[in-house]
Each structure stands twice: as structure tokens, then as C-alpha cells.
Amino acid sequence: MNAAFPISLQPYNTFGFSVYCRELHLVDSREQLLELFQAGLFQQNPKIISGGSNLLITENIEVPVLVNRIKGIHISGETQEHIYLRLGAGESWHESVLYAVSHNWGGIENLSLIPGSMGASPIQNIGAYGVELKEVFHELEALNIHTGNFETFNAADCKFGYRDSVFKQEKKNQYVIISVTLKLDKNPVIRTQYGDIQSVLEAQNLSEITIADVSRAVIQIRQSKLPDPAEIGNSGSFFKNPVIPASQAAALQLAYPGLKSFPQNENETKIPAAWLIEQAGWKGHRRGDVGVHEKQALVLVHYGGGKGRDVLQLAQDIQDDVRQKFNITLDFEVNIW
Ligand code: EPU
Numbered sequence: 001m002n003a004a005f006p007i008s009l010q011p012y013n014t015f016g017f018s019v020y021c022r023e024l025h026l027v028d029s030r031e032q033l034l035e036l037f038q039a040g041l042f043q044q045n046p047k048i049i050s051g052g053s054n055l056l057i058t059e060n061i062e063v064p065v066l067v068n069r070i071k072g073i074h075i076s077g078e079t080q081e082h083i084y085l086r087l088g089a090g091e092s093w094h095e096s097v098l099y100a101v102s103h104n105w106g107g108i109e110n111l112s113l114i115p116g117s118m119g120a121s122p123i124q125n126i127g128a129y130g131v132e133l134k135e136v137f138h139e140l141e142a143l144n145i146h147t148g149n150f151e152t153f154n155a156a157d158c159k160f161g162y163r164d165s166v167f168k169q170e171k172k173n174q175y176v177i178i179s180v181t182l183k184l185d186k187n188p189v190i191r192t193q194y195g196d197i198q199s200v201l202e203a204q205n206l207s208e209i210t211i212a213d214v215s216r217a218v219i220q221i222r223q224s225k226l227p228d229p230a231e232i233g234n235s236g237s238f239f240k241n242p243v244i245p246a247s248q249a250a251a252l253q254l255a256y257p258g259l260k261s262f263p264q265n266e267n268e269t270k271i272p273a274a275w276l277i278e279q280a281g282w283k284g285h286r287r288g289d290v291g292v293h294e295k296q297a298l299v300l301v302h303y304g305g306g307k308g309r310d311v312l313q314l315a316q317d318i319q320d321d322v323r324q325k326f327n328i329t330l331d332f333e334v335n336i337w
Contacts, residue, residue, distance in 0.1 A: 005060045012067055014053040014115055016233035017308045021047075021061040028069050028090070030150070030178055033143055036066070042145040047337060048176055050089055051116030054124060054235050057337045058308035068119050068176060073099065076181055084138055086181040089119025093126070101215045106188020107136035109211040110197070112218040115229055115236065119177040123167040124333070125160040129218055130194040134160035138183040142175035150178065162270075163240050163333050190214060196221045225296045233302030234293065238315055239273040239330040252326070273330050274298040276322050290314055312336060 005020035013019070025041070027033050036042070046064040049055065069090035077084035083105050087096050093116050097108050110131040120126075122140055126133050139154050159166040167175060188211045192198045200217040201209055227234050241262075249261050249269035256279075262270040277283060277297040284294035289306025291314070293299040300311050319330050 007065075009049075009052075009057060009061065009065065012049050012052045012065075013055050013057050014051070014229035014233065014235055015056060015302045015308065015311065016229070016304065017057055017302065017306070019057045019060055019308060021063075021065045023064040025064060025066045026069055027066055028071070030070060030143070033070070033176060033178070034148065037143065037145070037148045041066070045173070048173075050119040050177075051093070053116035053229065054120060054334050055337065056235065056308050056311055056334050058312050059337075061337065066176070068117070070119075070178055072179065081186055083184045083186060084181055085184055086179050087118045088179050089117060089177045091118040092116075093118055093121055097215065100182075100184055101212050104188060104211065105184035105186065106190075106211045107131075107184045108182065109188075109215040110191055110194070110218055112215040113222045118180050122158055122160070122165055122177070122180055124163045125158075125165050127163070129197055129221075130191055132160070132162075134158075136182045136184060138181040140180045141178045143178060144175055146174065151175070162243075226299060227293055227295075227301055233304070234299050235334050237273075237298040237333050238300040238311075239277075239298055239318075240333045241270050241273045242276075242328050242330055243268050243270045244328055245269075248327075271328075272298075273322075276326055276328060276330070277318055280318070280321050280325050282318050282321070287314055292318070 005022055007021050007024045009019045009021055010016060025036060041064060044063055046066045047061055048066050048068060050068045070088045071090050072088035074086045075083060076086040093114050094112060096118055097112050101109050110129040111126060114126055114128060121133050122137060134155060137155050139152055141150055141152055144151050190209050192201055197214060197217050200220060201213060206213060243264055246267050246269045249271055253259050253261060259275060260272060264270055274297040282292045283297040285292045288310060289303050290310045291301055293301050300315060302311060322328060322330055
């Protein structure tokens with residue numbers, strides 16, 4: 001810390017880096033957000049944090065920082081089959097999953113224990129264990145930081161892709177998400193097609209599987225593989241799984257019969273970045289205060305006392321090495337500031 005940068009952002013990034021800013025606004029309501037708009041805050045291009053769990057901060061922040069903590073859970077509609085649940089952007093994602101599961105409203109149980117907030121979930125279309133947010137997404141409300149108007153986006157407006165949406169592309173840094181409305185099933189469909197879930201549930205010999213069982217299984221799997229940010233700084237998968245030409249994937253599979261791959265269409269196949277990183281020899285590698293997690297090679301970790309730029313350097317070295325060894329470029333999933 002120094003006089004020019006007096007405010008720590010350590011509590012607001014799950015990597016746990018000690019970085020600082022000059023001005024911090026903790027926003028708890030849309031009224032407060034509008035007041036900041038009227039006071040001209042958005043003309044200073046503030047940075048916006050919600051859960052801080054998909055974020056690598058590499059230097060002190062010159063512009064104001066806004067932490068979105070707008071809460072609230074409401075049923076905004078209901079049909080025979082569905083519940084429309086409107087959740088404030090500052091609600092914890094995982095607590096919201098537990099809330100839905102406790103009411104037996106299905107759709108997001110496979111996304112249990114993902115760190116971060118509701119407001120960030122559509123930005124990168126979070127996904128895990130065979131489910132993506134876009135499948136349960138109904139709409140969101142966001143403040144346009146140029147006009148001060150509140151706008152509603154439906155799923156088509158969001159242009160969801162793999163860990164991607166319009167808010168990471170052409171509308172990046174132009175909106176503050178206020179709430180997200182999910183369309184959940186009153187008669188849940190159990191989705192256990194993702195290998196790990198199936199094997200965990202089979203081992204339990206249940207006569208009937210509920211979404212609470214699925215949620216517990218996902219929690220168990222995640223806890224066994226992924227580091228808890230409260231104990232060791234990280235931001236989940238650092239890289240996206242690359243989508244490569246099907247011919248390149250077929251050649252790789254000939255050379256490495258154990259490689260799992262996921263055809264996307266006739267011409268493209270997604271392969272696990274974690275496999276590439278592990279093959280290149282980086283799994284469990286430690287460099288000073290940062291490293292590659294020993295149980296999941298996609299996750300970069302901060303052991304404490306390190307700097308965001310050390311993680312960035314490590315990530316770039318992994319990128320270069322994988323490109324050299326496999327002719328595949330790994331893209332970052334995490335936002336870098
Ligand atoms: N694998 C390795 N080495 C490893 C880990 C995995 O070779 O260290 C290979 C294995 O072949 C394994 C395959 O990768 O079968 C897939 O591994 P896993 O099921 O752990 O999933 P992932 O592709 O590594 C993705 C998401 C995770 C999500 C899991 C489960 C991305 C970038 N990551 O990881 O999401 O939890 O699937 O659905 O798509 C996140 O985005 O932050 C995140 C954690």
C-alpha cells in the first residue's frame with residue numbers, strides 16, 4: 001500500500017493478491033448505482049467486480065472500482081412446469097444453487113460449488129458437469145453505463161458461447177448487471193451423463209436419485225479436485241478447453257489413445273486443456289509463490305505473498321510451451337486487469 005493507493009482489493013479477488021486502488025464503491029442497491037451514475041462515476045471508466053472469482057489483477061488500479069453486491073431473491077413468474085427465479089447480481093452463485101435445490105427446483109444442481117456471484121454467471125456462461133448457464137437462463141437486467149437506462153437481455157441478446165457472451169465481446173465494460181432470472185424445473189430432470197457424477201452416484205446405490213444427490217455428488221467431485229479459494233488462491237480454470245480442427249484431434253488421438261475429446265461439429269473437436277498442460281509437464285509445477293495445481297492442471301494457484309504478474313508470466317510460459325509442443329493455442333478463461 002502507499003498513499004496514492006490506500007484501498008486493498010485482496011478481499012475482492014479469489015486469487016487473493018494484494019493489489020490496491022484509489023477509490024472503492026460497495027454497491028448494495030440499484031438506487032445507489034443510479035446515484036453513482038448521476039454523480040458521473042461511469043465517465044471515469046470504473047472497473048466492476050462481482051464475485052472476483054474469474055479475475056487476475058496484475059497491478060494497482062488507477063480508476064474507481066465498483067463492487068456489485070446487489071442482493072434479493074424473488075419468484076417473478078410461475079407456470080405448471082417452471083419457476084422463474086430473479087436473483088440479485090450480488091447473490092452468491094452456490095448459495096443460490098442450494099436455495100433452488102432445497103425447493104426441488106431443478107436445472108442448476110450440476111453447477112454446485114462454482115465460486116462467484118450471480119451477476120458474473122451470464123458474463124462467461126458458467127458451466128460444469130454437462131450443464132451451462134444458458135440452458136436455464138431466462139433474462140437479465142443491466143444498467144447501461146452510457147445512458148443510465150436499465151435494459152433487459154434475453155438469452156438470444158446475450159449471444160452465449162462456451163465461457164462467452166456479448167458481455168465479454170462487443171458489450172464489454174458497458175453494463176452493470178443488476179439481476180438474473182433463471183427458469184427452473186418444478187419436475188427436475190436428473191443429468192448424470194458426465195462420467196464423474198455417474199460413478200459417484202453408482203457407488204451410493206441409491207434407489208432414486210434426486211437433485212440434492214446430484215448436487216452433493218458435484219460438491220464431492222469438485223472438493224476432491226479443485227482447490228478452495230478460501231484456502232489457496234485461484235480462479236478456477238485459468239484456460240479454456242481449446243476447440244481444434246477434427247483432423248488435428250484425430251492425429252493426437254492416434255498418438256495418445258487415452259486422450260478424451262468432445263466433437264463440436266463435423267470439423268471441430270474440443271480437447272481438455274488440462275491434458276495438454278499435464279502432458280507438457282506443468283501439472284503440480286511450483287514457481288515461487290504461484291504454480292499449477294497438483295490435482296487439476298487447468299487451475300493456476302497463488303500460495304500467498306505472490307504477485308498477479310507472476311501468475312500471468314506462468315500462464316504465458318504454459319501457453320508458449322503448449323503451442324510449441326502441440327501447435328495449439330490456449331486462450332485464457334480468466335479476465336486480466
Ligand atoms: N485432465 C488431465 N489432467 C488434469 C485434469 C484433467 O489430463 O489435470 C483431462 C482428463 O482426461 C479428464 C479431462 O481432462 O477426463 C476433463 O477433466 P475435468 O472433467 O476435470 O474437466 P476440465 O475440462 O478440465 C471443465 C471446466 C471446469 C468444470 C469441469 C467439469 C473449462 C475451462 N473448465 O474442466 O470449469 O468444472 O469441466 O465440468 O471448461 C471453470 O471454468 O473455472 C471450471 C472449473
